[in-house]
Amino acid sequence: MSVNQQTSIPAIVVFDIDGVVRDVSGSYRRALADTVEHFTAQAYRPTADDIDRLKSEGVWNNDWEGSQELIYRYFETQGQSREQVNLDYESIVAFFQLRYRGNDSNNLTGYIRDEPLLLQPSYLNQLTEAGISWGFFSGATRASATYVLQQRLGLESPILIAMEDAPGKPDPTGLFSTLELLQCGINNINIINDSPSIIYVGDTVADMYTVEKAQNIQPNRTWIAVGVLPPHVQQTAQKRDDYTESLKKAGAKIVLSNVQQLTPEKIQELV
Numbered sequence: 171m172s173v174n175q176q177t178s179i180p181a182i183v184v185f186d187i188d189g190v191v192r193d194v195s196g197s198y199r200r201a202l203a204d205t206v207e208h209f210t211a212q213a214y215r216p217t218a219d220d221i222d223r224l225k226s227e228g229v230w231n232n233d234w235e236g237s238q239e240l241i242y243r244y245f246e247t248q249g250q251s252r253e254q255v256n257l258d259y260e261s262i263v264a265f266f267q268l269r270y271r272g273n274d275s276n277n278l279t280g281y282i283r284d285e286p287l288l289l290q291p292s293y294l295n296q297l298t299e300a301g302i303s304w305g306f307f308s309g310a311t312r313a314s315a316t317y318v319l320q321q322r323l324g325l326e327s328p329i330l331i332a333m334e335d336a337p338g339k340p341d342p343t344g345l346f347s348t349l350e351l352l353q354c355g356i357n358n359i360n361i362i363n364d365s366p367s368i369i370y371v372g373d374t375v376a377d378m379y380t381v382e383k384a385q386n387i388q389p390n391r392t393w394i395a396v397g398v399l400p401p402h403v404q405q406t407a408q409k410r411d412d413y414t415e416s417l418k419k420a421g422a423k424i425v426l427s428n429v430q431q432l433t434p435e436k437i438q439e440l441v
Contacts, residue, residue: 178301179434180366181441184348187308189373189400190429191289192318197281198233198310199402201269205237206244208265209257214244218402226416228375231309231339234263270314278317288401291323293430300434305329307348307370309338340379342387345370367392367441371429373400378420394440397422398429 188194199221207215216224220240230236238259245255272279297304305328308315312332319328329351336344349368368391370381381395397417403409404427414425423440426432 179438179441181302181369181437182349182352182366183297183302183304183369183371183432183437184345185304185306185429186370186372186374186377187306187310187315187318189288190371190398191306192285192287192322193401194285195400195402197270197285200281201266202233202237202240204269205262205266206240209237209241209262210244214240216240222403222413225374225376228340228379228420231374231376232333234259234266235338237266238262282314282317285318285322286401287318287322288398289323289429291325294323294325296434297437300437302434302437303352305331305348305352307331307336307344309333339374339376340383342380342384345380345384346388365391367394369394369396369432369437369440371396371398371432373398373417375416375420378417378422382421392441394423395421396432396440397425399425399427 185191188198195218199218202221203215203217221236224230224236224240230239238257241257241262242252242255246252268280270280270282272282294304306315306319308330310332312330312334315330315332319325319330329348331344331348331351336347345368368384370377370384370393372378372380372395378395378397381393385391385393397414397420399410399413399417403413410427417425424436
C-alpha cells in the first residue's frame, strides 16, 4: 500500500527522544552508571540489565532520580536504611551533568557529543509530506533535547515539551501539552474535537504507560503506543525478545527495531 502525498493521514505522531531519536546507551546510561559508582565509593556499578530492570518498573524515567534510587538500593543491600544514607540529590544531579554535559559551561564536551542518531531529517520530511503532524515530548532537559533536535538534526523551532515543561512520565500532561502546541499548525483542525489518532513513540515502559494514562483521561480519542527497541537491547535475541515483551505488556501496539520503520504506510495501517 502506498500513501498519496496529497492525502492527509488523520494522525499526529509525538516522539520521545532518548532511545528513539538518539542512542543514549553511551551517554545518559553511562553517566547514570558513573554516578551510582561514584556515590557508592566504587563499590557498585549498575550494568545495562540493572538499569533496564529499574526502568521496567515504569516510574524511573528521570535518570537523576534513577541514579539516586540505585544508590539507595545498593546501601539497603549493605544493611543501611535510606535515612542512614546521607545523599544530597543536588550533588547527584551535578555529578551526572558533569559526566553527561562536560565541565565547560559554554560548550557541551561530555558524553552528549558522542550520541549516534537513530533517525534522519528526511524521515520527518516524509511524515510532513504525508500530512502527518509531529512533535517531541521527552524527559530530557530542554538544553539536551534542543541540542540534538536543532544542532544535530538541523530542525528549526521543533515542537518540544521537555523535562522543565511538564511532570515526568508516565504522567501524560506533557503529551497533552505537545498536542496543544501542535494544534496551531494543523490547518486549523481542532485536535480535541476532530480527534485524529495520536501515536506516541517511546522506548520504555514509562512511555507506554503514558499513553495508557492519556487514554484514561481522554477516552474519546484514539491513542496508540508504539514501542522502539533501543540499540543496547538488540545485541542478543534474548534481550530483544524480553524487551519487546515488556513493552507489549505495558501497552505497545507494535514494537519496532528503529523509529524510521514507522513509515506513513505503517501509520496508515495503525489508524
